[in-house]
Amino acid sequence: MTTALINFFKDITNIFKGGPKYYMLMGILGAILAVGLGAYYLQVDRGLIITAMRDQVAWGFYIANFTFLVGVAAAAVLLVIPAYLYKFKPIKEVVLFGEIMAVTAIIMCLLFIMVDVGRPLFVWHMLPVIGTINFPASLLGWDFFVLNGYLAVNLAALGYALFCYSQGKPYSLKILLPIVIFSIPMAFSIHTVTAFLYGAVKARPFWNVSILGPRFLASAFCSGPALMLLVFQALRKYEKVDIEDKAIFKISEIITYALGINLFFLFVEIFTDFYSHTLNGASMHYLFFGIDGKTNLVPFIWTAVVLNLAAFAIMLTPKYRYNYKTLNIALVMMIIGVYIEKGMGLVIPGQTPDPLGEIYEYMPTTPEMLISIAIWALGAMIFIALTKFALPKIKAAKNFDH
Amino acid sequence: MIKNTRKHPAAIDLDRRTFLKGAALGAAAMALPPADADAGFLESFFQKHFREMSDEEIKKVIDRLEKDYSKQFSKEVKVKATKPMENVVFGYGLDIGRCIGCRKCVQACVEENNQSRDPQIQWISVLKMKKGAKMADFQTADKYYQPEQVPEPGYFYLPVQCQQCEDPPCVKVCPTKATWKEKDGIVVIDYNWCIGCRYCMAACPYGARRFNWGTPNVPAEQLNPNTHYLGNRPRPKGSVEKCTFCIQRTREGRYPACVEACPVGARKFGNLADPNSEIRKAMEHFRVFRLKEDLNTKPQFFYFFGVKSNRAEGGK
Numbered sequence: 001m002t003t004a005l006i007n008f009f010k011d012i013t014n015i016f017k018g019g020p021k022y023y024m025l026m027g028i029l030g031a032i033l034a035v036g037l038g039a040y041y042l043q044v045d046r047g048l049i050i051t052a053m054r055d056q057v058a059w060g061f062y063i064a065n066f067t068f069l070v071g072v073a074a075a076a077v078l079l080v081i082p083a084y085l086y087k088f089k090p091i092k093e094v095v096l097f098g099e100i101m102a103v104t105a106i107i108m109c110l111l112f113i114m115v116d117v118g119r120p121l122f123v124w125h126m127l128p129v130i131g132t133i134n135f136p137a138s139l140l141g142w143d144f145f146v147l148n149g150y151l152a153v154n155l156a157a158l159g160y161a162l163f164c165y166s167q168g169k170p171y172s173l174k175i176l177l178p179i180v181i182f183s184i185p186m187a188f189s190i191h192t193v194t195a196f197l198y199g200a201v202k203a204r205p206f207w208n209v210s211i212l213g214p215r216f217l218a219s220a221f222c223s224g225p226a227l228m229l230l231v232f233q234a235l236r237k238y239e240k241v242d243i244e245d246k247a248i249f250k251i252s253e254i255i256t257y258a259l260g261i262n263l264f265f266l267f268v269e270i271f272t273d274f275y276s277h278t279l280n281g282a283s284m285h286y287l288f289f290g291i292d293g294k295t296n297l298v299p300f301i302w303t304a305v306v307l308n309l310a311a312f313a314i315m316l317t318p319k320y321r322y323n324y325k326t327l328n329i330a331l332v333m334m335i336i337g338v339y340i341e342k343g344m345g346l347v348i349p350g351q352t353p354d355p356l357g358e359i360y361e362y363m364p365t366t367p368e369m370l371i372s373i374a375i376w377a378l379g380a381m382i383f384i385a386l387t388k389f390a391l392p393k394i395k396a397a398k399n400f401d402h
Numbered sequence: 403m404i405k406n407t408r409k410h411p412a413a414i415d416l417d418r419r420t421f422l423k424g425a426a427l428g429a430a431a432m433a434l435p436p437a438d439a440d441a442g443f444l445e446s447f448f449q450k451h452f453r454e455m456s457d458e459e460i461k462k463v464i465d466r467l468e469k470d471y472s473k474q475f476s477k478e479v480k481v482k483a484t485k486p487m488e489n490v491v492f493g494y495g496l497d498i499g500r501c502i503g504c505r506k507c508v509q510a511c512v513e514e515n516n517q518s519r520d521p522q523i524q525w526i527s528v529l530k531m532k533k534g535a536k537m538a539d540f541q542t543a544d545k546y547y548q549p550e551q552v553p554e555p556g557y558f559y560l561p562v563q564c565q566q567c568e569d570p571p572c573v574k575v576c577p578t579k580a581t582w583k584e585k586d587g588i589v590v591i592d593y594n595w596c597i598g599c600r601y602c603m604a605a606c607p608y609g610a611r612r613f614n615w616g617t618p619n620v621p622a623e624q625l626n627p628n629t630h631y632l633g634n635r636p637r638p639k640g641s642v643e644k645c646t647f648c649i650q651r652t653r654e655g656r657y658p659a660c661v662e663a664c665p666v667g668a669r670k671f672g673n674l675a676d677p678n679s680e681i682r683k684a685m686e687h688f689r690v691f692r693l694k695e696d697l698n699t700k701p702q703f704f705y706f707f708g709v710k711s712n713r714a715e716g717g718k
């Protein structure tokens with residue numbers, strides 16, 4: 001057992017080894033993180049007053065990033081399903097990278113929640129037993145539960161597969177399969193519960209719509225896997241990981257459908273709000289056209305719409321989808337598009353106008369951005385470190401067949 | 403904050419194990435600026451949920467708070483934990499026909515309830531609305547009106563504060579049960595238990611909740627020293643607060659400060675469970691509506707307008 005464990009952790013030093021380019025990358029990420037820590041110190045000291053959030057818009061950029069990242073995390077199943085349910089071998093070989101991404105995204109989600117709460121030292125109040133979790137009434141309680149559950153499941157699957165690899169043998173599907181199968185409903189639940197977090201709020205008509213859950217799922221299946229595809233190509237190029245074209249093209253095909261559905265859902269919402277033209281449509285109006293000259297979000301949402309439509313057009317054309325250059329352009333456009341639409345484009349208009357009709361234009365402050373960027377940098381570092389640790393094992397595993 | 407080296411009985415009570423546990427967690431807390439890291443820090447860190455404390459434990463906490471506050475404001479501050487009265491459910495009435503928009507209530511509320519002066523926090527928002535405006539359309543409302551004189555012709559005023567909903571969405575969403583509805587109908591917050599996630603603010607349909615974005619600041623000479631644990635005691639940075647129907651007064655049979663301050667008598671208050679109370683009488687007399695009825699939150703805050711006609715009463 002001890003030798004097995006030693007074998008398992010043998011490659012951990014790998015994290016600190018690499019060429020000058022690697023050190024430079026990690027150095028830059030580390031510097032960004034340090035700046036963010038400074039900004040966070042300021043926030044703890046002075047309070048959330050250093051952000052642009054106020055009583056009228058009580059959730060801002062942090063929660064927007066959180067929402068986007070839940071989608072990224074959930075997307076790992078998009079690899080699990082074809083790999084294990086349909087035994088699509090090319091994808092099976094990259095599932096572990098998807099899981100690393102899910103783990104990273106969930107950690108980032110939890111960090112975004114931590115920096116958002118006003119009294120972070122007391123978040124233990126939200127735990128069961130030692131705290132007083134408001135379960136099942138509070139969707140935030142639920143979310144906390146499923147996010148941590150999903151993290152645990154993915155860590156278990158990842159840990160088990162890597163552990164077997166480090167012993168020089170293939171994993172037993174008997175053990176791994178139940179775990180990954182279980183991760184499928186978990187992925188749907190983190191997404192659905194996060195959508196319900198908003199959908200449950202009857203005070204905010206913009207959020208309180210039943211299409212939110214489906215829309216969340218559809219958008220998760222575009223942005224998350226899109227990010228994954230870019231990472232796969234990088235791994236292939238820089239780490240010589242053997243990833244087949246077939247896997248990449250299969251995934252990009254699925255993304256195309258998801259993006260189409262996502263656009264359709266968005267259209268349905270826009271239609272309903274603008275056609276029925278009730279007072280509840282004010283948020284949608286604010287988002288797309290602004291109200292009384294208050295138009296902060298307008299350029300962003302239109303950018304998102306244009307990017308998503310263009311990405312969809314590219315992806316829909318096989319000629320461009322099978323061409324890495326155009327494919328990557330489309331992927332980047334889609335990631336930015338969904339990031340806007342599902343992040344700020346969802347969180348802010350939900351609270352604007354506020355329940356008493358006031359329009360407070362929210363735009364994140366510099367410290368708020370620095371803290372958020374730092375969490376992204378930390379996420380990148382976690383992903384790189386985990387990948388570095390896992391790579392030798394995964395590469396070695398190539399030699400045996402499952 | 404307070405440089406505190408006092409020896410409180412409860413500090414000695416801390417046994418070794420709790421202390422070690424605290425030290426471990428405290429070490430984690432070191433990453434954060436130790437602004438409140440004094441001897442009382444551990445006690446407040448491990449303080450239980452208000453509703454899970456015995457009367458004795460509550461007393462201990464209150465002793466600690468009283469000492470802290472008294473030191474902080476260099477004057478004696480009382481913190482009570484008066485319980486709800488039997489057979490009392492508080493209700494509030496506001497006659498929008500009378501309200502002149504002078505904001506005397508806002509000022510009285512700030513002073514009575516120790517709301518932060520800078521950053522400014524006010525629990526009551528008075529909305530100026532055009533006469534003839536659709537009632538439900540808050541978009542025509544103006545909260546920041548600054549006229550030479552009130553009332554302004556062509557406008558009416560709609561003060562909004564926590565509606566003490568019978569089915570409060572804020573309570574439902576809170577992940578920590580830090581906010582709840584008391585037996586007498588008042589929705590309260592345990593400021594020491596609130597983690598500041600602000601989900602309740604997203605959930606409140608009446609924009610009634612306020613967050614301490616910065617460190618609240620009330621000049622010592624202006625602090626109202628007569629406080630309640632669930633009401634107007636000084637609040638920590640990063641927690642949520644709102645109107646409590648002046649719990650520190652009303653549980654002792656007094657009127658809320660805003661009712662007393664209103665120069666035109668637009669504000670009524672009383673026991674909904676008592677058919678002879680002022681509020682019940684007023685409800686029989688006026689036409690009554692509640693804000694955003696369609697959301698089914700069932701506010702215990704009623705708005706009055708116009709006197710009920712005899713015909714509506716069935717012609718008596």
Ligand code: SF4
Pocket residue numbers: 563564565566567570571572573589605606607608609610611644699
């Ligand atoms: S008005 Fe808002 S804060 Fe007050 S009880 Fe209702 S939902 Fe809660």
Ligand code: SF4
Pocket residue numbers: 575576577578579580581591595596597598599600601602603642
């Ligand atoms: S901010 Fe405080 S009272 Fe409001 S939901 Fe969060 S923990 Fe509960």
